[in-house]
Amino acid sequence: GAGVSQSPSNKVTEKGKDVELRCDPISGHTALYWYRQSLGQGLEFLIYFQGNSAPDKSGLPSDRFSAERTGGSVSTLTIQRTQQEDSAVYLCASSSYSGEQFFGPGTRLTVL
Amino acid sequence: AQSVTQPDIHITVSEGASLELRCNYSYGATPYLFWYVQSPGQGLQLLLKYFSGDTLVQGIKGFEAEFKRSQSSFNLRKPSVHWSDAAEYFCAVGGVEYGNKLVFGAGTILRVKS
Numbered sequence: 001g002a003g004v005s006q007s008p009s010n011k012v013t014e015k016g017k018d019v020e021l022r023c024d025p026i027s028g029h030t031a032l033y034w035y036r037q038s039l040g041q042g043l044e045f046l047i048y049f050q051g052n053s054a055p056d057k058s059g060l061p062s063d064r065f066s067a068e069r070t071g072g073s074v075s076t077l078t079i080q081r082t083q084q085e086d087s088a089v090y091l092c093a094s095s096s097y098s099g100e101q102f103f104g105p106g107t108r109l110t111v112l
Numbered sequence: 113a114q115s116v117t118q119p120d121i122h123i124t125v126s127e128g129a130s131l132e133l134r135c136n137y138s139y140g141a142t143p144y145l146f147w148y149v150q151s152p153g154q155g156l157q158l159l160l161k162y163f164s165g166d167t168l169v170q171g172i173k174g175f176e177a178e179f180k181r182s183q184s185s186f187n188l189r190k191p192s193v194h195w196s197d198a199a200e201y202f203c204a205v206g207g208v209e210y211g212n213k214l215v216f217g218a219g220t221i222l223r224v225k226s
Binding site (some may be wrong): 004025031033035043044045048050056059091093095099100101102103104105106 | 139144146148154155157158161163178202204206208211212213215216217218219
C-alpha cells in the first residue's frame with residue numbers, strides 16, 4: 001500500500017479484556033513506532049522497533065502493554081486487562097533511514 | 113530531557129490573514145524538528161521538517177518554518193490562511209541520539225474565520 005495502515009479503526013472493549021491493535025508500515029521502512037494520543041496526556045511515544053535490534057520500550061506505561069514486530073514488517077500492540085485510562089487513539093508510524101515518520105490513521109480504543 | 117512547548121492552545125485568524133504558530137524546544141543534542149497537522153478524526157500529516165542546513169524550510173500547503181537555534185524556536189508561518197487550514201498543529205522534536213522517537217508539543221488548534 002501507499003501508506004501506513006492500522007486496524008481496526010475503532011475498538012470498543014470492556015474493562016479487563018485484552019486487545020490487539022495492528023499496524024502495517026510502509027513497505028521497506030525499517031523503523032516502526034507506536035504513539036498514544038489522549039486528551040490528558042497529548043501525544044506520547046510508546047515503543048520503537050529498528051530493524052533486528054531490540055525494541056526501545058521506554059515509553060510503555062505499564063507491563064500490561066507489549067508489542068511485537070514480525071518479519072520486520074507488521075506490528076501488533078497488545079494491551080492486557082484493559083483499564084479505562086487506556087482509552088485513547090493509538091498511532092503507528094514508520095520511517096526509512098531519512099528519519100521522517102509517516103503516520104497511520106490510528107485506532108481509537110474505548111474501554112467501557 | 114527533550115520537551116516541546118506550544119504556548120498557544122487555540123488561535124483564531126481570518127481567512128486571508130497571515131499565521132504564525134509558536135514552538136519552543138529543549139533538546140540536548142542537534143535536533144530534528146517537525147511540524148505535523150491533524151484534521152479531526154485523521155492521522156498526522158507532515159507539513160515540513162528541519163534536519164540541517166538552511167534554517168528557513170518550506171513545506172506543503174504553503175507553510176514555512178524558521179529554525180532559530182539561539183531562541184530554541186521553530187515557528188510555523190503561512191502568509192495567507194485558507195479555511196481548509198483549520199486543524200490542529202503539532203510541533204515535534206527528535207534526533208538520532210534518542211532513536212528518532214518524537215516528542216510532541218501539546219498542539220495548537222487553528223480556527224479560521226470567514
